[in-house]
Amino acid sequence: MPRRLRFIVGYDGRPFAGWQSQASGNTIQDLLETAFASIAQQRVRVHGAGRTDAGVHALAQSAHADVPESRLSPELWAAALNASLPPTIRVLRSRFVTEAFHARFAAKGKLYRYRVWNDRILPPLEFGRAWQVARPLDREKMRREAKLFVGRRDFASFAANRGHSVDDTVRTIEFVRVRERGPELELSISGDGFLYKMVRLMVGALVRGASGQAAAGEIAERLHNPKRLLARARFVAPAEGLYLVRVKY
Amino acid sequence: MPRRLRFIVGYDGRPFAGWQSQASGNTIQDLLETAFASIAQQRVRVHGAGRTDAGVHALAQSAHADVPESRLSPELWAAALNASLPPTIRVLRSRFVTEAFHARFAAKGKLYRYRVWNDRILPPLEFGRAWQVARPLDREKMRREAKLFVGRRDFASFAANRGHSVDDTVRTIEFVRVRERGPELELSISGDGFLYKMVRLMVGALVRGASGQAAAGEIAERLHNPKRLLARARFVAPAEGLYLVRVKY
Structure with missing residues (x-):
């Protein structure tokens, strides 16, 4: 059973081509998905509350991902993600939530x-x-x-x-x-x-x-x-x- | 007769190999001297109050240079220098001074x-x-x-x-x-x-x-x-x- 990880991510927008996944791969979503995949050993889709354009910064973007069952706590997921992300993208907080939460559709x-x-x-x-x-x-x-x-x-x-x-x-x-x-x-x-x-x-x-x-x-x-x-x-x-x-x- | 231009320069230390001139050319002093030379059409030596190492930032480094006689005011020198410097180096203020001033030796x-x-x-x-x-x-x-x-x-x-x-x-x-x-x-x-x-x-x-x-x-x-x-x-x-x-x- 996958578990839903809700997390807050900050980034310096300058080095990246925005949030949304692109063929170039140099987007926040792509780099997060690459980091998740390297930990989960399988494809993990990341859902953000919204897309930011190239150059736009985030102090606290909100996102979620369904991760495979493992012994990793939310804190260890954040630490493992940060270890494989560039220092200009940081997972700042994380916790497990129910599937009722959706980073985009639940945003008010x-x-x-x-x-x-x-x-x-x-x-x-x-x-x-x-x-x-x-x-x-x-x-x-x-x-x-x-x-x-x-x-x-x-x-x-x-x-x-x-x-x-x-x-x-x-x-x-x-x-x-x-x-x-x-x-x-x-x-x-x-x-x-x-x-x-x-x-x-x-x-x-x-x-x-x-x-x-x-x-x-x-x-x-x-x-x-x-x-x-x-x-x-x-x-x-x-x-x-x-x-x-x-x-x- | 050359005139002594005293100026304040700020920089983000990250993209550069420190203050002091090096063969690589990617130092604050080198980039300033290149900017001066492109305006003065001759070699101009820049003297800083002190050297900062690679990665060290400056909100207000102090420097001087002896520039050839021209119609450029200190404000125009600053604007012309900034036009040829990268945006992570900025000449923030400038004025003409007598030769009694030396950015390094006069520093208290x-x-x-x-x-x-x-x-x-x-x-x-x-x-x-x-x-x-x-x-x-x-x-x-x-x-x-x-x-x-x-x-x-x-x-x-x-x-x-x-x-x-x-x-x-x-x-x-x-x-x-x-x-x-x-x-x-x-x-x-x-x-x-x-x-x-x-x-x-x-x-x-x-x-x-x-x-x-x-x-x-x-x-x-x-x-x-x-x-x-x-x-x-x-x-x-x-x-x-x-x-x-x-x-x-």
Whole structure:
């Protein structure tokens, strides 16, 4: 009888081609599955709460895998996985759960963080970990516009096309908080679900607005007329500033 | 007439073979000199306040270079250098100074930081940026022993052999502060000068003591009998936890 191992995994997004399995093999899912297989001596499928794109970091991605019966405790599974994973991927916690738990289908929401470095120079130790925006940003305007996203809304205009259309583009955003720390703007975004590249499209819109590049009322307009295409306005903030902070169940 | 450009440079130590010029060319000094040469169209020698080893980071290394007379302001020199440097090396500030200034000979002291991550697992985004110590550490003992270094002392027993002997091994340490942030121990070490690998030997001794691996009174003994060789005790903390924070003039 296999047992379901639930685990939390953190990663530096830079060295990898995102979460989802690919032929190249250099994805978080592939490297986890390789590590599981080397321990279990059989193919083990890993299910993540969601896919992160290449370059996106995770402080605590959530996942599960059905592992063959063995004498390994959840702690030993984590230690064995970490021994065969690169140091930029770490299994941080693990425990056995019933089959009622599914990392993706049981998820009730996610918390993301996006780091904007608003200065002419990006410190070398922040490279790949924040989006550098040299233009001055109107931080008050950003705080004001961030509130427009809160609530249950149709985010069709804040979703990238994934090659197939998504029927239901309504999502509920719990909060968008903007925290300042010197040149750094840290946005925390919590919601019950996110469309493809939705966080990065939201941050792109907020930064466009705060730098004076957007037309007045652009975000409100996009939320009000979600199906209207505003090609110029669909600016995706780069992956390296984005962190999956945690998945809620 | 050349002009002396004084500048502050930060770097992520991981991708590079340290500060000092080498045949391989992959050092901070080499990459800076290549950047200067591409702008000045002639060889420019860069003088740093001190050498950092491979893997050691700098928040603010201090340096100078004599650049040919040109219309470039110090700000434009910095921008031009950054345009040809990798993003993990950044010139953060620059200004013209008289020849009375010399980055190395005028330095009055340095401030270093050393980050110890005292937990079983090193978070993936801390890889290469802190020394992971899994063994429990007696933090009170570390604080107590850190004070032993303060003052004017002979640090011969806290210097690695560089292939040539140093005559004067007396240095003055202003403070060694230990700050706790959850699993992280951050040591700040300020002094008028440091022997080769001195900070890493000091941190190595403190961690050995705090983990119960050192004989009682080992640090005091090494400071009291500096020329006595205690081969076992000379443990060098790894480079990746060390940061040059600033150079004092």
